[in-house]
Amino acid sequence: MSVARERIERLFELADEVHDENPERAKRYIERAREIATSNRIRLPAHLKRRFCDSCGAYLVPGKNARVRLRSEDGHVVVRCEECGATERYGYGDR
Numbered sequence: 326m327s328v329a330r331e332r333i334e335r336l337f338e339l340a341d342e343v344h345d346e347n348p349e350r351a352k353r354y355i356e357r358a359r360e361i362a363t364s365n366r367i368r369l370p371a372h373l374k375r376r377f378c379d380s381c382g383a384y385l386v387p388g389k390n391a392r393v394r395l396r397s398e399d400g401h402v403v404v405r406c407e408e409c410g411a412t413e414r415y416g417y418g419d420r
């Protein structure tokens with residue numbers, strides 16, 4: 326794994342550690358991780374992409390600030406961000 330990828334993974338770990346007490350700080354970790362991805366021209370892995378809201382950048386925690394619904398009829402997962410109301414769809418296969 327590249328250094329950039331490692332830093333991104335680490336930033337998501339940090340976001341996970343602090344989001345409960347400090348959601349704004351978690352958001353900044355996510356922003357930083359996205360900047361690193363952009364400047365290194367790497368795509369965020371799908372398992373990380375679905376952990377934050379594309380619209381407002383919030384770190385998403387199902388049951389806390391995100392609602393996750395499975396739509397078995399079309400094979401998608403729908404994640405709704407309770408912070409800004411945006412919804413995103415993911416295929417089951419994205420991991």
Ligand SMILES: [Zn+2]
Pocket residue numbers: 378379380381382383406407408409410411
């Ligand atoms: Zn949002």
